[in-house]
Amino acid sequence: MEKASGARVVECVPNFSEGRDAKVVEAIAGAIAACGVRVLDVQRDADHNRCVVTFLGSPEACKRAALAGARVAVERIDMNRHQGAHPRVGAVDVIPLVPVSGITMEECVAHARELATALWSELRLPVYFYEEAATRPERRNLEDVRRGQYEGLREAVRSDPSRAPDVGEAALHPTAGAVVVGARAPLIAFNVNLGTSDLALAQRIAKGVRHSSGGFRYVKAMGVKLEDRRIVQVSMNLTNFRGTPIHRVFETIRNEAEAAGVSVVGSEIVGLVPMDALVDAARHFLRIENFAPEQVLERRLLEE
Amino acid sequence: MEKASGARVVECVPNFSEGRDAKVVEAIAGAIAACGVRVLDVQRDADHNRCVVTFLGSPEACKRAALAGARVAVERIDMNRHQGAHPRVGAVDVIPLVPVSGITMEECVAHARELATALWSELRLPVYFYEEAATRPERRNLEDVRRGQYEGLREAVRSDPSRAPDVGEAALHPTAGAVVVGARAPLIAFNVNLGTSDLALAQRIAKGVRHSSGGFRYVKAMGVKLEDRRIVQVSMNLTNFRGTPIHRVFETIRNEAEAAGVSVVGSEIVGLVPMDALVDAARHFLRIENFAPEQVLERRLLEE
Numbered sequence: 001m002e003k004a005s006g007a008r009v010v011e012c013v014p015n016f017s018e019g020r021d022a023k024v025v026e027a028i029a030g031a032i033a034a035c036g037v038r039v040l041d042v043q044r045d046a047d048h049n050r051c052v053v054t055f056l057g058s059p060e061a062c063k064r065a066a067l068a069g070a071r072v073a074v075e076r077i078d079m080n081r082h083q084g085a086h087p088r089v090g091a092v093d094v095i096p097l098v099p100v101s102g103i104t105m106e107e108c109v110a111h112a113r114e115l116a117t118a119l120w121s122e123l124r125l126p127v128y129f130y131e132e133a134a135t136r137p138e139r140r141n142l143e144d145v146r147r148g149q150y151e152g153l154r155e156a157v158r159s160d161p162s163r164a165p166d167v168g169e170a171a172l173h174p175t176a177g178a179v180v181v182g183a184r185a186p187l188i189a190f191n192v193n194l195g196t197s198d199l200a201l202a203q204r205i206a207k208g209v210r211h212s213s214g215g216f217r218y219v220k221a222m223g224v225k226l227e228d229r230r231i232v233q234v235s236m237n238l239t240n241f242r243g244t245p246i247h248r249v250f251e252t253i254r255n256e257a258e259a260a261g262v263s264v265v266g267s268e269i270v271g272l273v274p275m276d277a278l279v280d281a282a283r284h285f286l287r288i289e290n291f292a293p294e295q296v297l298e299r300r301l302l303e304e
Numbered sequence: 305m306e307k308a309s310g311a312r313v314v315e316c317v318p319n320f321s322e323g324r325d326a327k328v329v330e331a332i333a334g335a336i337a338a339c340g341v342r343v344l345d346v347q348r349d350a351d352h353n354r355c356v357v358t359f360l361g362s363p364e365a366c367k368r369a370a371l372a373g374a375r376v377a378v379e380r381i382d383m384n385r386h387q388g389a390h391p392r393v394g395a396v397d398v399i400p401l402v403p404v405s406g407i408t409m410e411e412c413v414a415h416a417r418e419l420a421t422a423l424w425s426e427l428r429l430p431v432y433f434y435e436e437a438a439t440r441p442e443r444r445n446l447e448d449v450r451r452g453q454y455e456g457l458r459e460a461v462r463s464d465p466s467r468a469p470d471v472g473e474a475a476l477h478p479t480a481g482a483v484v485v486g487a488r489a490p491l492i493a494f495n496v497n498l499g500t501s502d503l504a505l506a507q508r509i510a511k512g513v514r515h516s517s518g519g520f521r522y523v524k525a526m527g528v529k530l531e532d533r534r535i536v537q538v539s540m541n542l543t544n545f546r547g548t549p550i551h552r553v554f555e556t557i558r559n560e561a562e563a564a565g566v567s568v569v570g571s572e573i574v575g576l577v578p579m580d581a582l583v584d585a586a587r588h589f590l591r592i593e594n595f596a597p598e599q600v601l602e603r604r605l606l607e608e
Contacts, residue, residue, distance in 0.1 A: 009602065038604060056604060056605055100601055101602060186601070193593075247589070264591060266591045266593040267590050267592050268592060268593050268594065269592055269595060271599065272601045273599055273601060274601045275583075275600050275602045275603075278586035278587075279579075279582050279586070281589065281590055282550075282583070283582075284589075285551070285585065286571050286585055287568060287570045288570070288571050288572060288573055289571065289572050290572065291572075291573060295573060295576055295577055296576075296577060296578075296579050297313075297360070297490070297578045298404065298405060298578070298579045298606060299579075299602070300344055300360060301313065301360055301606055302602060302605055
């Protein structure tokens, strides 16, 4: 595996519009794996008729790998014959780049721009930018960019200037459609368990911490019941742990629960978490001053 | 760099009896670096006439690298002409193996045994085991093993069966002496700052947490003054963070300080710290249930 210099690590999670033909999915994943990245996961869903490949690597390797996967998708997937439950605008539908360590969001946005240029010049795929890479506010949300899906966008792009791609001509690729490229912070699925069966309390606390109802900028939250354990949970997605760190969310939930006479009985992280998110929590609680990420021993192994 | 399968990472910190001739030190470090390990640091001290090489790698790569460094030391260092302030028994004086991640202490001890066999069979260096690899209690402490140093041990080993090496014949190598091989937990230098200039309080808390006076098994501690900041500090070495985790020491110090009406104003980690030590602290304070080390994103990059 190629390793990033200075431990620059990017996660890339492209979605492709094929979830039924395992051979096509294997060809896409194989092309990606051959580019010096580490493939963590390949998920294929027949109902959605869609697959998702998750991989890590240097930004350069991730761009090569995303382009290689897109090339296979352009060759093997015909959007004019594609049906599936999940919204989509192209054979390679969306490519998010996620800064994991040693790299800023701004740098990831710059890499997204370069990737877009290559997707257009080499594969003739028009590109829309979304999330942190969006060129205008109304394109931040993926769902807004995908409005009308492949079939609708194919028509809209020819007549409606507001739907013109950010890179490439105002016409979709005849079989592969368009691709939405962007940069976003890593998602952390973080749940906090409360020592009560009072669902209303979990819902009230969820409402208090989530952005949509006045809480933290980078928190999505809801209250749920854990039937087996007869307790309730504040179930969350932390969409940017640098903006809203785990420990701040945890401590806020703990305070709110305690004010209602309820204890936090535990928490869970579902799936993957960047090292920095946990290191930041340790630094906070241990009150560590002047800590440099390079002090973590294993980080030295990630360096060139 | 060769990467350990399953992210098995060992740190190795051999000490060599040459700190004045930079060419010899470079030759040793070069031989080590050529074995597929990552050299973090090379320190050379003329007064001690000694150098220390710190490197990380898979256990297999670390054994190869330690052996390669020892081979150069045997060729280039003559203990009969060696003088220096630091105690020593051989050209390659001591080789500790430190389990960093994905590997147990027991496995490190087994690797220390294999390394010893190679040091004897290939270089005719007799080996003493120390710390976790010690074959008897009186050899756990390095200073006890090194008693009499090279000159004294050279005589003692021929006549005193209690000084016989663990591996090899009861005679030192004619120019390279003997080598002490062992396994030990990673050291963490952790200091906690108290919001007072009362040195006696720091000393009393240090006494309370350190092993030698009734405290935690794997803590060495003393109270010191930080003159510049007009505060005091509990300055510690944590010799085994799995046995005595950072957060337990921190919380104990915080409790003791608060009982005296004093706040913890901060802490510091000096030098390197294994990722697991901070992840464990985050898990504790966030009360994370069922967390697997493999959930840390960057760990995937360390795997084969």
